[in-house]
Amino acid sequence: MTAWRTLATQVLNGTPLSSSQALDVVHADDDEVLALLDAAFRVRRHHHGRRVRIHVLQNAKSGVCPEDCAFCSQSLKFDSDPEQYGMQQVDQIVEGAKAAWDKGAVTYCIVTATRGPHSSEVDVVCEATRRIKETYPMDVCASLGLLDAEQARKLADAGVDRYNHNLETSCDHFENVVTTHEWSDRVETVKQAKAAGMEACCGGIIGLGEARADWVDLALALREIGVESVPVNFLNPRSGTPLEDVDKVRPQDCLKALAMFRLVHPEADLRMAGGREVVLDQMQPLALYAANSFFTDGYLTTGGQGESKDYRMIQQAGFEPVIVEDGPERQTPATADDTPSGDSEAADRRRQPSAGPAG
Numbered sequence: 001m002t003a004w005r006t007l008a009t010q011v012l013n014g015t016p017l018s019s020s021q022a023l024d025v026v027h028a029d030d031d032e033v034l035a036l037l038d039a040a041f042r043v044r045r046h047h048h049g050r051r052v053r054i055h056v057l058q059n060a061k062s063g064v065c066p067e068d069c070a071f072c073s074q075s076l077k078f079d080s081d082p083e084q085y086g087m088q089q090v091d092q093i094v095e096g097a098k099a100a101w102d103k104g105a106v107t108y109c110i111v112t113a114t115r116g117p118h119s120s121e122v123d124v125v126c127e128a129t130r131r132i133k134e135t136y137p138m139d140v141c142a143s144l145g146l147l148d149a150e151q152a153r154k155l156a157d158a159g160v161d162r163y164n165h166n167l168e169t170s171c172d173h174f175e176n177v178v179t180t181h182e183w184s185d186r187v188e189t190v191k192q193a194k195a196a197g198m199e200a201c202c203g204g205i206i207g208l209g210e211a212r213a214d215w216v217d218l219a220l221a222l223r224e225i226g227v228e229s230v231p232v233n234f235l236n237p238r239s240g241t242p243l244e245d246v247d248k249v250r251p252q253d254c255l256k257a258l259a260m261f262r263l264v265h266p267e268a269d270l271r272m273a274g275g276r277e278v279v280l281d282q283m284q285p286l287a288l289y290a291a292n293s294f295f296t297d298g299y300l301t302t303g304g305q306g307e308s309k310d311y312r313m314i315q316q317a318g319f320e321p322v323i324v325e326d327g328p329e330r331q332t333p334a335t336a337d338d339t340p341s342g343d344s345e346a347a348d349r350r351r352q353p354s355a356g357p358a359g
């Protein structure tokens, strides 16, 4: 048995986790899960304490993407039935920021379902970001698909703090999931975002039919790029997509993956992202021992469990939300909605696919 705590000590002393050590983590026996989380927590606590960063998503353009990512119901190529609308107006995006602020967000994520943005869409996000920054001291993250250098520069100049573009899975497995663009296209966009001065938010999805070794390959690729934020989604298969019948990954294995991501990315803003309520289910509080952030108020097209339940989970597990003190008074308490909405028909009509922010 690997002495998991020695891995934490190694990482805290500045020696990165090796590929073989990361493979040991994801292949650990179920009996080792709590010991793995203990190791991950030592690293998480060193860099993030017991703090939890809350992110809120805004789906600013929905269900009209020409790409064919096999997990995503926002693709026009599949027989899914997402809500469809074109690019929102600046006012709508700014209103979304107010709602995110009222829910206690420290990061507001503007996402569009697209291969890449039209210049007019970049202009909308830039103007919305400038207005948001005038009022709300939140980070703004944009996720608009593939970017060129000029688009990246405009977003950075407007004040966008982070750019999200997930690699989704390992380079080797990517061709089994997406055919309309290459893994290297995604890497290039992340590098463009960083070169323009934005932080890189870049992760993937657990449960695309990949092997556990693909989780390790993804984590190591992200480390090589130097991403600052790592969202880890858990596939909640969506009807009408090519992956609608895949089995969900067991929660114990998701926790092993999160522990591995934390040990590979000791300082990163590691997020348990889409699908957590369904795939991790009752194990979600344990994920906080590795991850230091999550989305509240649902995802691009699926509902969440309600922010009240999210905040209770943080409190009951002995963690604390990061609260931005400056800025306007919040109009509604962060615990306003006490009704779980993940299974509700209304929420599912409102939002369909879970894992995989656009791009």
Ligand code: SF4
Binding pocket: 065, 066, 067, 068, 069, 072, 073, 074, 075, 112, 113, 114, 115, 145, 356, 357, 358, 359
């Ligand atoms: S994941 Fe993004 S790029 Fe892929 S189909 Fe969905 S919206 Fe389009």
